[in-house]
Amino acid sequence: MNTETQTFTGVGTPATRLYGLMAIVALGWVLLGGLFFTPEDAVQGDAVRIMYVHVPTAWIAYLAFIVTGVASACWMIGKKHSIGFDRVAGASAEVGVLFMAMTLLSGSLWGRITWGTFWVWDPRLTTTAFLFVTYIGYLAVRGLGGTAHQRARRSSVIALLAVLEIPLVHFSVVMWRSLHQRATVLSPDGDIKMDGIMLFTLLCGVFGFSVLFAWLVSHRQRIMAMKDARQTTAIDVAVTERLKEAQS
Amino acid sequence: MNHAGFIIAVYGITFGVIIGLVVYTIRQGRNLSRTVADKDKPWT
Numbered sequence: 001m002n003t004e005t006q007t008f009t010g011v012g013t014p015a016t017r018l019y020g021l022m023a024i025v026a027l028g029w030v031l032l033g034g035l036f037f038t039p040e041d042a043v044q045g046d047a048v049r050i051m052y053v054h055v056p057t058a059w060i061a062y063l064a065f066i067v068t069g070v071a072s073a074c075w076m077i078g079k080k081h082s083i084g085f086d087r088v089a090g091a092s093a094e095v096g097v098l099f100m101a102m103t104l105l106s107g108s109l110w111g112r113i114t115w116g117t118f119w120v121w122d123p124r125l126t127t128t129a130f131l132f133v134t135y136i137g138y139l140a141v142r143g144l145g146g147t148a149h150q151r152a153r154r155s156s157v158i159a160l161l162a163v164l165e166i167p168l169v170h171f172s173v174v175m176w177r178s179l180h181q182r183a184t185v186l187s188p189d190g191d192i193k194m195d196g197i198m199l200f201t202l203l204c205g206v207f208g209f210s211v212l213f214a215w216l217v218s219h220r221q222r223i224m225a226m227k228d229a230r231q232t233t234a235i236d237v238a239v240t241e242r243l244k245e246a247q248s
Numbered sequence: 249m250n251h252a253g254f255i256i257a258v259y260g261i262t263f264g265v266i267i268g269l270v271v272y273t274i275r276q277g278r279n280l281s282r283t284v285a286d287k288d289k290p291w292t
Contacts, residue, residue, distance in 0.1 A: 010274070010277055010278050010281055011273075011277035011278075011281065011289075011291070012274075012277075013291050027263075027266075031259065031263065034259070035255070035256075035259060045250050045251075046249045046250045046251055046252075046255060047250070047251055047254070047255070049249075049255050050254070050255060050258050053258060053259060053262045054258070057262065098265065098269065102261065102262050102265060105258075105261060106258045106261070106262060109254045109257060109258050110254075110258070112254065113251050113254055212266065215270075216269065216270070216273065219273045219274070219277055220273060222277065222289070222291060223273070223276055223277050223280060225288070225289075225290075226277075226280040226281060226283075226284045226288065226289065227280065229284050229285075229288035230280070230283060230284055233284075
């Protein structure tokens with residue numbers, strides 16, 4: 001245990017508290033609006049309510065994996081090889097894997113209502129599952145041990161390869177025949193065919209989950225920084241003790 | 249509401265997991281920050 005000054009406990013800052021507050025307000029609306037205040041869809045009925053959490057969680061998973069790739073590239077390209085980039089990459093991947101799992105689960109339940117089955121080996125579902133498994137592998141590689149720089153070197157290579165899967169997942173519905181519907185909001189023609197309150201609730205979900213992502217990554221990368229600091233301190237103490245033993 | 253079970257399950261799982269992760273992160277941060285010196289917490 002470190003005996004130096006510890007006056008500040010926690011990992012929150014005024015900025016992360018603001019993110020947290022914005023996430024609570026936006027996601028509070030998604031919960032209430034999504035379940036009670038938005039209308040039924042003309043085709044899907046009440047099943048459309050799943051969209052308000054399914055689409056934003058998928059968006060956050062994509063965003064998280066892109067952030068992991070960019071942070072890994074920054075670590076690799078940067079002259080100083082700042083370990084802070086690697087921590088952001090790792091924290092973002094952790095959050096991304098969790099949101100990808102929620103996307104698969106909510107999509108599976110939505111599929112049971114609209115397609116009559118929890119799972120089909122459809123191009124979008126299959127590539128998404130492959131992306132999910134790839135990032136579980138990425139997190140496993142991060143946990144292999146060694147110094148922080150060894151961890152950063154091996155995981156950054158995987159992150160830069162894994163991020164290439166995201167366009168494949170996103171455009172799988174265009175490239176192959178798929179049961180999964182194509183993009184509604186980000187359609188190439190820019191024509192959004194959605195009722196105002198439904199679109200507002202969906203965008204609230206995207207905004208709320210995005211600030212929640214920022215909150216989670218900020219906190220989790222600080223937690224990683226403290227774990228690394230504790231590990232370094234423990235190694236320093238062990239080396240000092242061994243030197244004392246050798247001298248006595 | 250049609251398919252209420254499925255819809256409530258999706259919302260319950262999503263918000264439940266998020267609340268669980270947020271609580272876990274806050275607690276883990278507080279516990280670790282008690283064992284690490286202020287100099288290793290540049291955000292303070």
